[in-house]
Amino acid sequence: MSETSRVTWEGCSVLLDINDGDRLVFARLSPAAKLKIGNKNCSLQPLIGSPFGTVFQVDGTVLSPAQGNVNSADEIKDGQVNVESRDNRALVDNNTAQSLTGEDIEAMRKQGAKGNEIIEALIANSATFDKKTAFSQEKYRLKKQKKYAPKVLMRRPVARSICEAYFKKYPSKIGFLRVDTLSLLLSMANVSSNSDILVVDMVGGLITGAVAERLGGTGFVCNSYLGKAPYSMDIVRIFNLSDEICKRILRSPISDLLSQKETAEQILQHDDVCNVESQSNDQMCASTSIEEISHLSENGISDPGAKNTEPVTKACKAPKAGEKAQQEVIDLWKKNGFSSLIIAAPELDTWTLVRDLMPLLANSAPFAIYHQYLQPLANCMHNLQLEKMAIGLQISEPWLREYQVLPSRTHPCMQMSAFGGYILSGTKICSSS
Amino acid sequence: MLACDPAKRLSFNQTISNGDLVIVYEKHDSMKAVTASEGSILQNRYGVFKHSDWIGKPFGSKVFSSKGGFVYLLAPTPELWTLVLSHRTQILYIADISFVIMHLEIVPGCLVLESGTGSGSLTTSLARAVAPKGHVYTFDFHEQRAGSARDDFERTGLSSLVSVGVRDIQGEGFPDEFTGTADSVFLDLPQPWLAIPSAAKMLKQDGTFCSFSPCVEQVQRSCEALRTYFTDIRTFEVLLRTYEVREGKMESLHEESNGSNGSLPSKRRQCSDGNYMFSSTISTVMAKPSGEARGHTGYLTFARLKCL
Numbered sequence A: 001m002s003e004t005s006r007v008t009w010e011g012c013s014v015l016l017d018i019n020d021g022d023r024l025v026f027a028r029l030s031p032a033a034k035l036k037i038g039n040k041n042c043s044l045q046p047l048i049g050s051p052f053g054t055v056f057q058v059d060g061t062v063l064s065p066a067q068g069n070v071n072s073a074d075e076i077k078d079g080q081v082n083v084e085s086r087d088n089r090a091l092v093d094n095n096t097a098q099s100l101t102g103e104d105i106e107a108m109r110k111q112g113a114k115g116n117e118i119i120e121a122l123i124a125n126s127a128t129f130d131k132k133t134a135f136s137q138e139k140y141r142l143k144k145q146k147k148y149a150p151k152v153l154m155r156r157p158v159a160r161s162i163c164e165a166y167f168k169k170y171p172s173k174i175g176f177l178r179v180d181t182l183s184l185l186l187s188m189a190n191v192s193s194n195s196d197i198l199v200v201d202m203v204g205g206l207i208t209g210a211v212a213e214r215l216g217g218t219g220f221v222c223n224s225y226l227g228k229a230p231y232s233m234d235i236v237r238i239f240n241l242s243d244e245i246c247k248r249i250l251r252s253p254i255s256d257l258l259s260q261k262e263t264a265e266q267i268l269q270h271d272d273v274c275n276v277e278s279q280s281n282d283q284m285c286a287s288t289s290i291e292e293i294s295h296l297s298e299n300g301i302s303d304p305g306a307k308n309t310e311p312v313t314k315a316c317k318a319p320k321a322g323e324k325a326q327q328e329v330i331d332l333w334k335k336n337g338f339s340s341l342i343i344a345a346p347e348l349d350t351w352t353l354v355r356d357l358m359p360l361l362a363n364s365a366p367f368a369i370y371h372q373y374l375q376p377l378a379n380c381m382h383n384l385q386l387e388k389m390a391i392g393l394q395i396s397e398p399w400l401r402e403y404q405v406l407p408s409r410t411h412p413c414m415q416m417s418a419f420g421g422y423i424l425s426g427t428k429i430c431s432s433s
Numbered sequence B: 001m002l003a004c005d006p007a008k009r010l011s012f013n014q015t016i017s018n019g020d021l022v023i024v025y026e027k028h029d030s031m032k033a034v035t036a037s038e039g040s041i042l043q044n045r046y047g048v049f050k051h052s053d054w055i056g057k058p059f060g061s062k063v064f065s066s067k068g069g070f071v072y073l074l075a076p077t078p079e080l081w082t083l084v085l086s087h088r089t090q091i092l093y094i095a096d097i098s099f100v101i102m103h104l105e106i107v108p109g110c111l112v113l114e115s116g117t118g119s120g121s122l123t124t125s126l127a128r129a130v131a132p133k134g135h136v137y138t139f140d141f142h143e144q145r146a147g148s149a150r151d152d153f154e155r156t157g158l159s160s161l162v163s164v165g166v167r168d169i170q171g172e173g174f175p176d177e178f179t180g181t182a183d184s185v186f187l188d189l190p191q192p193w194l195a196i197p198s199a200a201k202m203l204k205q206d207g208t209f210c211s212f213s214p215c216v217e218q219v220q221r222s223c224e225a226l227r228t229y230f231t232d233i234r235t236f237e238v239l240l241r242t243y244e245v246r247e248g249k250m251e252s253l254h255e256e257s258n259g260s261n262g263s264l265p266s267k268r269r270q271c272s273d274g275n276y277m278f279s280s281t282i283s284t285v286m287a288k289p290s291g292e293a294r295g296h297t298g299y300l301t302f303a304r305l306k307c308l
């Protein structure tokens, strides 16, 4: 029962992909957890103990593993099949094509008809279905399936799927950090087991979680912050990190990492902060045991599904990550230096932050700094060069394009993200003094 | 190269010892892997460097040649290694490598199968991702290449994480002993579709697959083969654009206004209409995309084994 388990368990976090990404929901599984799909409240109980990657279909209010081949948007996407005898010249678009009324369907439902049966009935009663091209027949079927037999794909919540889900539905929460950019930050900072990685994570904890996942319960990720209030790490709890891994996520104010010697007064202060922190941690745990990312409708209100989802407080056992770093650990970091540094702090001045943190890095340690804007990174790079603090400096901008690959219909996808942010990377060198 | 060996872990007190692998940095586009050894020298356009001067110095040090030239000595990382390894084949670079590891969801403890090994550029990063307890089994049918790769993993200290096998993966598939044990399979082969049935057989439930191919025809055939066993089939292209940064000093003209810009150096100039204009120098840090970049490496096709 850990981040590498292939089967879910009670208390496990999952990513539910409803109807091919129309809705993406993070949920924590428990016998009492319910999720509203369409207008039905479905129990998540049947998901417990199922393998990740299972597709469930909703019938009435029951989620059960989908039988046989489930239609997938993969297979039909946009574009026309070239070899096709029918075309759509005879197709008239009006609302008289369907002879089955809403009441008819409701009546079928009451008699216990399954979603798939309703779809078949709709097809049988459609005057135009036979005239459609094979491609539009499939499209019709998929549309009806989404409505009458919604499909739920259960995914593992890992750095990749979490980043993709947020980028798609809530990009501002993760500072518009695209998954390829995140992947580059992790390699450029040489994140590997047994290293101590310093991060400044103002992107909701995504970087902290992704680094912890790569450390696999070795080394440390030090989530550092300016001032007294730590930055939100909500996203870390969506990962299925084992206790072993959670223990490796520590928090520390930057001032503590920089201070030469601790005064008794300072130590007292820390204890206060520490208490406040653990309280707020517990609260967060209770209120967000099920977290949802959904469409934002035009008026900016998220899918009502979220409100109808009952948070299950009892079953919530998200392990606690982000304890305050003890003085002994901080001393060890100061003595050895961090193995690398990752910054994603859009609200802090890049150069002064880097200038202050650089002495905490071991010599020859790599670093990677993310920003949505080019100028702060350009300034930082220029100053690092002037001060001779680092070499191998480079600003890169990743570019990612997805393709549709189908027989005779291969082309780049019609929509793409045009921007995934900038990264400044380099290697710290010994100061020449 | 990796910190899983605590003795090799980067720290303020970590110094270069006899026998250590060092990345000698001349410029960002000119680096070299050197094994430090007491009696040896390094000779390049900056002069002659004695290894004995390096030993005992921390990684990240600047060292000087007999004639005053200098280089930096860096601790090896998979990223640096990809830039210095000897190219026995085409290799994967950082953008593709990072995306592959992220998308395959490789984490410590995973068992990964790879073919072909080629120059081991990807393998080095795979090893980092599965460390300390996972393992990468990589196969190439070219015996000499497999041997050189093995030597390289020895040199970079990865041999406990990587095993290199000689095998025709397109012809024979992966060895049966791995059936149902792999978390991920990666292919960089000329006809990947031939190895796809075997890849499917090796994977655990919900296991992840990736194939890298330079040509779109290869992608087309692979995707067709994948549909039998896999779902979530997605093809991507990922590239990097780099930027040049420099400080520009530019002249700025303004009409006389008494002492408004304090210390900036000003020059007086007479304009054609006889009025005086003042000019001062302003400096700005500017960035622009580099003029040349890699335009294509290959297509990455990912898939997930269907759940039965």
Ligand SMILES: C[S@@+](CC[C@H](N)C(=O)[O-])C[C@H]1O[C@@H](n2cnc3c(N)ncnc32)[C@H](O)[C@@H]1O
Binding pocket: B089, B090, B091, B092, B115, B116, B117, B118, B119, B120, B121, B122, B123, B139, B140, B141, B142, B145, B167, B168, B169, B170, B171, B188, B189, B190
């Ligand atoms: C482009 S290289 C791989 C480069 C590698 N990904 C890297 O980053 O260094 C392709 C390799 O596949 C090997 N190869 C080609 N056909 C093969 C086969 N049927 N079985 C095993 N290896 C094969 C070649 O010998 C070559 O070394």
